[in-house]
Amino acid sequence: MDFHFGEKEKKLRAEIRQFVKENIPPGQVPYFEEHDDQEWAFSMSIAKKLAQKGWLTISWPKEYGGMGASELERMVYLEEVGYWGIPGWMMGIGGIGWVGPSLMLFGSEELKKKHLPLIASGEPDGVWCTGYSEPDAGSDFANLQTRAERIGEEYVINGQKVWVSAAHRARWCWLAARTDVSAPKKHAGISILIVDMKSKGVAVRPIINFYGFHLFNEIFFNDVRIPVANLVGVENQGWRQLMQSLGFERSYSTIVVYGESKRLLDELVQYAKETGAIRRPYIRQKLADVAVEIETLKVLAYETVWKMSKGERITWEPSRDKAFRDMINDQLSRIGTEIIGAFAQVDPLETDTKWSRLRGRAERLYYRWTGYASAAGTTDNQRNIIGQFALQLPKAY
Amino acid sequence: MVDFGFSKDQRLIRKSVREFLEKECPKDRVRELKTDEKGYDPRVWEKMVDLGFLGLVISEDHGGMGGDYLELMIFMEELGRSLFPSPYFATAVLCALPIDRFGSNEQKQLILPAIADGQIWTLAVLEASADYEAAGIELAVTREGDSYSLSGTKLFVPYARAAEKLLVIGRTRADGHAEEGITVFMVDAVSPGITVNSIPTAARDQRCEVRFDNVRAEVTDILGQPNRGWEIIEYLLQAATVLKCAEMSGGTQAVLEMTRRYAADRIQFGKPIGSLQAIQHKLANTFIGVEGLKNLVYEAAWHISIDRPIKELVSMAKVKANTVYQQTCIDGITIHGAIGFTEEMNVGLYHLRTKAMEFELGGSEFHRERIIKELEQQVPLFLQP
Numbered sequence: 001m002d003f004h005f006g007e008k009e010k011k012l013r014a015e016i017r018q019f020v021k022e023n024i025p026p027g028q029v030p031y032f033e034e035h036d037d038q039e040w041a042f043s044m045s046i047a048k049k050l051a052q053k054g055w056l057t058i059s060w061p062k063e064y065g066g067m068g069a070s071e072l073e074r075m076v077y078l079e080e081v082g083y084w085g086i087p088g089w090m091m092g093i094g095g096i097g098w099v100g101p102s103l104m105l106f107g108s109e110e111l112k113k114k115h116l117p118l119i120a121s122g123e124p125d126g127v128w129c130t131g132y133s134e135p136d137a138g139s140d141f142a143n144l145q146t147r148a149e150r151i152g153e154e155y156v157i158n159g160q161k162v163w164v165s166a167a168h169r170a171r172w173c174w175l176a177a178r179t180d181v182s183a184p185k186k187h188a189g190i191s192i193l194i195v196d197m198k199s200k201g202v203a204v205r206p207i208i209n210f211y212g213f214h215l216f217n218e219i220f221f222n223d224v225r226i227p228v229a230n231l232v233g234v235e236n237q238g239w240r241q242l243m244q245s246l247g248f249e250r251s252y253s254t255i256v257v258y259g260e261s262k263r264l265l266d267e268l269v270q271y272a273k274e275t276g277a278i279r280r281p282y283i284r285q286k287l288a289d290v291a292v293e294i295e296t297l298k299v300l301a302y303e304t305v306w307k308m309s310k311g312e313r314i315t316w317e318p319s320r321d322k323a324f325r326d327m328i329n330d331q332l333s334r335i336g337t338e339i340i341g342a343f344a345q346v347d348p349l350e351t352d353t354k355w356s357r358l359r360g361r362a363e364r365l366y367y368r369w370t371g372y373a374s375a376a377g378t379t380d381n382q383r384n385i386i387g388q389f390a391l392q393l394p395k396a397y
Numbered sequence: 398m399v400d401f402g403f404s405k406d407q408r409l410i411r412k413s414v415r416e417f418l419e420k421e422c423p424k425d426r427v428r429e430l431k432t433d434e435k436g437y438d439p440r441v442w443e444k445m446v447d448l449g450f451l452g453l454v455i456s457e458d459h460g461g462m463g464g465d466y467l468e469l470m471i472f473m474e475e476l477g478r479s480l481f482p483s484p485y486f487a488t489a490v491l492c493a494l495p496i497d498r499f500g501s502n503e504q505k506q507l508i509l510p511a512i513a514d515g516q517i518w519t520l521a522v523l524e525a526s527a528d529y530e531a532a533g534i535e536l537a538v539t540r541e542g543d544s545y546s547l548s549g550t551k552l553f554v555p556y557a558r559a560a561e562k563l564l565v566i567g568r569t570r571a572d573g574h575a576e577e578g579i580t581v582f583m584v585d586a587v588s589p590g591i592t593v594n595s596i597p598t599a600a601r602d603q604r605c606e607v608r609f610d611n612v613r614a615e616v617t618d619i620l621g622q623p624n625r626g627w628e629i630i631e632y633l634l635q636a637a638t639v640l641k642c643a644e645m646s647g648g649t650q651a652v653l654e655m656t657r658r659y660a661a662d663r664i665q666f667g668k669p670i671g672s673l674q675a676i677q678h679k680l681a682n683t684f685i686g687v688e689g690l691k692n693l694v695y696e697a698a699w700h701i702s703i704d705r706p707i708k709e710l711v712s713m714a715k716v717k718a719n720t721v722y723q724q725t726c727i728d729g730i731t732i733h734g735a736i737g738f739t740e741e742m743n744v745g746l747y748h749l750r751t752k753a754m755e756f757e758l759g760g761s762e763f764h765r766e767r768i769i770k771e772l773e774q775q776v777p778l779f780l781q782p
Contacts, residue, residue: 001407001467002400003699009398026779072399083778266777269769278773288765291772292713296689299696303401310402324685380674386684387677391657394672 009076012069016055016080023049029351029359030085030260031368034166034215039087044124047088051122056089057096064104064112065120071309075255075302082259088122092166095119095128097252098245099174102192106233106241111194115172129170129197131161131177131219132242138163138374139381139397141176142186142239146221148177148193150228150235155179155193157201157224165375167204167217170197180236190238194230201225211348211367253376254301254321261294261325261332264365267358268339277339286335293328300324316390323382329369336362401695403471410464411471417448418479424743430482435559436603437483442515451489452513455497460510466636466702470643470694477647480746482602484517484556486644490637491555492518492564495581495629499621508562508583519560521551521607522630529634529759531575531627536609538567538580545569547582547590547612553753557593557605560586565609569624579626582614589613600749635711636701638758642694645718645754649687649725652747656680656729663734676732683728686721693717709771712764719761723751 005013023046033043050056051065059074060066069077081089090096100119103112118126137144146159157177167173173195183189195202201224207216233241269287272278278287304317337344343357348364350356373379387393403411421441430436445451454469455461469490476485493512497505512518526533536549547567557563563584570578584591590612596604621629657680660671670676697714700707726748730737737744755761 001403001695001699001702002398003696004399006398263779266779269772270777270780273773278769284769285762285765287772288712288768289716291709291768292693292716292765293689295696295710295713296693296717299692300689302399303692306399306401320685320688323681324689327685380678383678383681384674386681387671390684391671391677391680393657393661393677393680394669396672396674396677 005072005076008070009072012073013076013080015053016077017084019049019053020080020084020086024084024086027359028085028087029361029364030082030087031364032351033087034169035213035349040169043087044091044122044127045088046086047091047122049122050086050088051120056091056122057100057120060100060104060116060120064100064116071305074252075305078252078255079259082256082261083263085260085263091119091122092127092129092170093164094130094174095126095172098130099128099172102232102241102245105244106192108229110229111232115194125171127166127170128172128174129164129167129217129219131164131167131173131175131195133163134160135162139378142190144176144178144190146175146177147181148175148179148191150179153228154225155228155231157193157195157221157226159221161219161221162216163207163374164204164217164219165215167197167219168206168214173197173202173219176238176242179238183236187239189236190242191235192232192238192241193226194232195221195224195226199224199226209371213349213368215371252305254297254318254325255305257325257329258294258297258301261297261328264332264336264358264361265291265294267361268336271358272339275339283335283339286338290328290332290335293324293331297321297325297328316386316388319377319382319385320390322377323379323386326369326373326379326382329365329373333362333366333369337366401692403467407468407471410468411475413448414450414472414475415478417444418475418481422479422481424480424746427480427482427746428740431601436556436601437559442483442517445483445485446513446515449513450485451515452509453489455493455509455513459497459505460513467698470640470698470702473640473643474647474650474694477644478651480648480651480750484519484559484603486641487519487555487560488512488517490640491520491633492562494636495564495632496583496620498632499581499629504583504617504620516562517556517560518562518564519554519556520564520566520633521554521557522566523552523554524550525552527552527756529630529763531579531630534566534568534575534579536565536567538569538582540569541613543616545582545614545616545618547584547609547614549609551607551609553596553604553757554593554607555605556603557586557607558595558603562586563591563607564620565614566626566630569626576627578624579630580623581620581626581629583618583620584612584614598753600746600753602750602753604753634758635706635708638711638715639694639697639701641754641758642690642714642718643698645722646687646690646694648747648750648754649683649690649721652725652729652744653680653683653687655743656683656732659733659737670732679728679732683725686724690714690717690721709768712759712767712771715759715764716761716768719755719764722747722754726751 032039054067057066058069062068134144148155148157175193179191180189201222203220205218277283340357340362344363346355348360351359449462452461453464457463539546565582569580590610592608594606598604663670697710729744
């Protein structure tokens with residue numbers, strides 16, 4: 001048992017903090033890049049710099065433009081990303097997290113050669129979105145209906161995807177589509193395809209959320225033609241490939257959320273000290289309570305990454321961490337907005353008005369987390385997974 | 398390098414302790430001991446002595462096993478799982494640890510081998526204020542020539558009837574700061590002037606009122622420095638608290654497991670109730686709590702094991718333990734339904750201990766205050782140069 005980091009991780013952490021000093025404004029707040037053109041440009045410039053450091057795709061093998069870093073080094077990097085709000089680390093949704101790793105596992109040489117360098121070097125053509133959910137395939141994701149019909153050397157795609165984050169910024173779409181409509185089970189007959197977002201027949205329609213933020217989109221596919229070479233892995237084996245990549249996403253995003261939560265907690269304690277709110281017993285107790293949960297989130301997320309680093313099979317662990325982080329976001333944003341008080345009613349998209357406090361961090365989390373809780377599986381869906389795989393109870397859905 | 402794993406030796410200890418407790422302390426034994434005058438089984442205590450459990454972390458020079466803090470943590474986790482009623486925590490944790498740390502060489506040479514050999518000790522700290530604030534220590538200590546005289550009343554002293562020796566926290570100076578003027582005495586339990594009354598606790602787990610009426614102690618009975626006894630309490634509030642948390646963590650693991658099994662076995666509407674989302678999600682939340690507590694305790698314990706305790710981490714573990722233990726028991730009983738409410742079901746045995754566990758070594762409000770006190774003193778990372 002050991003809770004200290006090794007020299008390699010400590011050195012990496014110090015380098016990232018130096019990088020932050022030189023490149024990231026002190027008040028950088030995360031989660032604006034997809035919404036705002038200027039922030040997007042800034043985030044892409046940071047992505048380029050992260051790529052030069054080798055951090056953007058830190059855990060990818062060197063031959064594909066990564067650093068070949070360990071799971072723990074990747075964890076340290078993402079923790080810092082969260083704490084300092086380093087933008088650009090995702091470049092859309094999925095390119096770094098699962099497109100690259102999946103291509104390495106299942107992709108053809110041609111696809112690997114084409115896409116991996118674009119992602120690893122932080123190019124605009126390395127920005128991805130991920131087309132999974134559909135109007136009738138949310139939590140019941142295997143129910144997806146978007147059709148990809150093979151005609152000669154092409155797939156012809158028709159259908160609709162929804163809740164696609166960053167589709168309006170992406171050059172490529174990582175698409176789950178049905179290639180065999182006659183398959184007996186809905187999990188069979190699904191394939192992963194790569195779609196150029198500039199293809200004829202692709203239409204992106206923004207979905208603006210309730211506080212005016214543009215992250216999600218619908219994508220409509222109308223006779224979109226893509227070369228057969230854009231099939232990833234084996235036709236109709238997409239479900240298995242997908243399951244393998246979803247777990248990775250959840251475990252690592254929890255580390256980022258831990259970093260963000262710790263930052264907001266630090267900000268709130270500091271703010272409460274400055275305003276004098278820290279003297280109030282109620283505020284003290286509430287802050288301490290959320291500090292307990294944030295520390296707990298840390299050890300859980302660390303434990304999952306530690307298991308991965310030992311090559312253990314991960315099943316329910318990311319779900320445990322994801323469900324827990326959703327609960328913490330709820331708790332943290334409530335006490336956060338309570339400490340900010342009436343100023344928490346300022347539009348969360350306005351960071352710099354004279355009435356904004358902490359650049360709107362607390363109220364933005366307050367409005368934001370409920371939506372982000374749905375990403376990569378709702379909180380309750382995570383509980384289903386825990387029930388089934390960790391507690392070995394019969395399927396409840 | 399971050400590592401949540403246990404060594405081979407540590408795993409072996411867990412295995413042997415679990416097997417021992419499962420064999421020696423089935424739940425019916427826990428029920429029987431509720432009405433036992435001593436509240437523990439001397440026969441099993443002797444076996445524990447033979448296996449070296451009492452001297453787990455006492456050095457070999459002092460007749461112990463020379464194990465480390467993490468092994469003791471594992472022991473407590475297993476103890477909490479089994480609910481084994483005994484003066485183990487009082488003796489091996491609340492008394493042996495501070496004697497080992499603060500005792501003179503002479504004291505250690507005399508006492509630690511006795512403890513390893515099964516001598517029962519307990520700690521008398523709480524008084525009418527029933528909290529761990531120094532101001533609550535009012536037991537009056539007056540100097541009479543070369544000796545001291547102790548008068549006052551201590552509450553919730555574990556296993557005071559079984560104990561041969563007491564660590565008594567007294568006030569030697571009433572003026573000045575509350576934390577100054579506190580002295581710790583080692584007193585014979587049968588000294589003239591000591592009266593012990595059992596407090597009828599819910600778990601009947603041998604918590605006593607101990608009254609001191611001009612009880613005599615000598616200078617050589619002082620543990621640590623005169624008037625600086627609060628250091629010893631502060632030490633216990635870290636080293637013993639995390640072990641209490643480990644005990645609680647073990648308890649939550651056991652309750653989760655028995656509740657899970659019940660939910661998987663109990664058939665209603667033609668299927669196990671554990672297949673219903675209302676039940677399954679409650680269990681999933683319990684699982685998240687239990688897993689979080691377990692790992693948080695490991696983290697806090699590890700820092701103590703390398704002798705670099707982190708004060709707020711200890712208090713975080715206790716707040717978490719208090720919350721999760723109670724919630725796990727309540728959810729455990731309600732998931733069992735009406736049968737969970739009966740004497741026959743084991744889940745109630747754990748629930749009966751929630752309040753004793755919660756307030757031993759500090760309730761949540763107390764520990765939250767300790768956490769925020771630490772946090773507000775730190776310069777946040779984002780403001781560091």
